[in-house]
Amino acid sequence: MFSSLVVICATTVATGQAFAGGMIAYELGTADVGLASAGYNARAQDASTVFTNPAGMTRLEGKQALASGQLLWANTRYSIGSGTSPLLGSDNGGYAIGSSGWFPGGGAFFSYSVSPDLKLGFAVAGNFGAPLKYDNDWAGRYYIQSTTLLGVSLLPTIAYRVNDKLSLGAGLNAMYGIYQDQVAINNPIPAFGDGRLKYDDNSWGWGANLGLMYEIDEGNRIGLTWNSQVDLDFKASPEFSNLSPIVASGLNKAGLLNSNLKIGIKVPQQVMASVFAQINPQWAALGSVGWQQWSKFGRVNIGIEDTSNPVSLTTDIPFKDTWHLAAGAQYRLSNPWLLNFGIAYDSGFQPNGSTVSPLMPLNTAWRFGVGGQQQLSKTSVWGLAAEYIYGGTLKTDLQTTAPVAVGGRGNLIGSYDNTGTLVMSVYGNWKF
Structure with missing residues (x-):
């Protein structure tokens, strides 16, 4: 029962693959x-701040709660290139992310004051992964039909004000991981159509979030956080269906038909430093710099390279670390209204420049955000925000030695043109 509730929560609050230079998003529906x-x-x-920097809770008075929701639309569609194997067909897969490009996100956060210097908090949010689904008969079906890799984090946190300038915070990151994969298998005999391989497992992973906040004076502060690596270890027996006798026999001889498949996903550690500077009563400047260790991510591509000679169900995909x-800026438009503006860049985590895997049609990302929030009373604030994330044009160049006619995956050459994601969020913060 508990696992089912967590799955529902993960589907509701997880954000998406279309964001950072990797698969960790900064978008939680907040300001x-x-x-x-x-x-x-x-x-x-x-x-x-319970999620973004637990040390920041020392700046909050009493009990505070924030609830956020967001709706995202991702323009991620594949264009088949002339080098693609003709036998793969002409289906481009449709919108790859979400349901016709749409998917939800958000989070919930709570802070409690034990004393003016000691704070406790709790957050639930999903900022890792997203669902990816192509048409079943699309040209890249032997590489991927659908995959879901989600991580929802439950974060109990604590913060303590050491003195009037320095605060420290820490949190336990209990991440519930969901991994599902489906890929077509090439039956060389047309009468059988495509076979199918499915993989499905859930796993818990554990990590730590540490934060520091140094307040130079009342209007200027520095934040520093470290989020540890979280290991999600999945283990399940792949499910095969509609295999031709020849393919089934080959998989059985290779010991792959009834095997257990272990897949280790490492949600990367990350470090970020940020500044907040109140320039005058109207204007404040904000900035961040961060690093994520995607070189240890460990994602694999599930599928069969050549059904005439099956040797493995997985293929490793390399990655590289990213920078953010x-x-x-914030502008105080009037006493109740505060406006927000921002721009950000994340370097790519896939090593071959603009060439990507169809499992992850993303790499570098530019963000452009704008928002506003209104102070409704002394105890409540609500806000709206929007952001456009531009990922540029991404190419695929996957080639195999075995032709499609004899059981190979085929050559998949093309591009995702002018990829981008629109994020629309609404949130409310209450003091008790």
């Missing part, structure tokens, strides 16, 4: 969307 993540762990203006830079 950070309008800032394009600028000042991410130094802002500490509401209860979302963001700059933004």
Whole structure:
């Protein structure tokens, strides 16, 4: 029962693959969307700091809760190139992410004051992974039909003000991982059609979030966070269906038909430093710089390279570490209204420049955010934010030695043109 509730929660609050230079998103439906993540762990203006920097809770009074929701639309469609094997067909797969490009996100955050210097908090949010689904008969079906890799984090946290300038925070990251994969298998005999391989497992992973906040004075502060690596170890027996006798026999001889498949996913560790500077009563400047260790991610491509000679169900995909830079501003339009602006850049985590795997049609990312929030009363604030994430044009160049006619995956050559994601969020913060 508990696992089912967590799965529902993960589907609701997980954000998406279309974001950072990797698969970790900064978008949780909060004001950070309008800032394009600028000042991410130094802002500490509401209860979302429980997630972004637990040390920031020392700036919050009493009990505070923030609930957020967001709706995203991803323009991620494949264009088949002239080098693609003709026998793979002409189906481009449709919108790869979400349901016709749409998918939800959000989070919930709570902070409690034990004393003016000691705070406790809890957050639930999903900022790792997203569902990816192509048409079953699309040209790249022997590489992927659908995959879901989600991580929802439950974060109990604590913060303590050491003195009037320095605060420290820590949290336990209990991440519930969901991994599902489906890929077509090439039966060389047309009468059988395509076979299918499915993989499905859930796993818990554990990590730590540490935060520091240093307040230079009342209007200027620095935030520093470290999020540890989280290991998600999946193990399940792949399910095969509609295999021709020849393919089934080959898989059985290779010991692959009834095997257990272990897949280790390492959600990368990351470090980020942010600044918040109140320039005057109207303007504040925010900035962030971060690093994520995607070189240890360990993602694999599930499928069969050549059904006439099956040797493995997985293929490793290499990755590289990424860098994040963001700059933004806040403008006090009037006493109740605060406007947010931001721009950010994340370097790519796939090593071959603009050439990517259809499992992950993303790489570098530019963010452009704008938002506003209104103080409704002394105890409540609500806000809206929007962000556009531009990923550029991404190419695929996957080639195999075995032709499609004899059981190979075929050559998949093409591109995802002008990829981008629109994020729309709404949130509310309450003091009790």
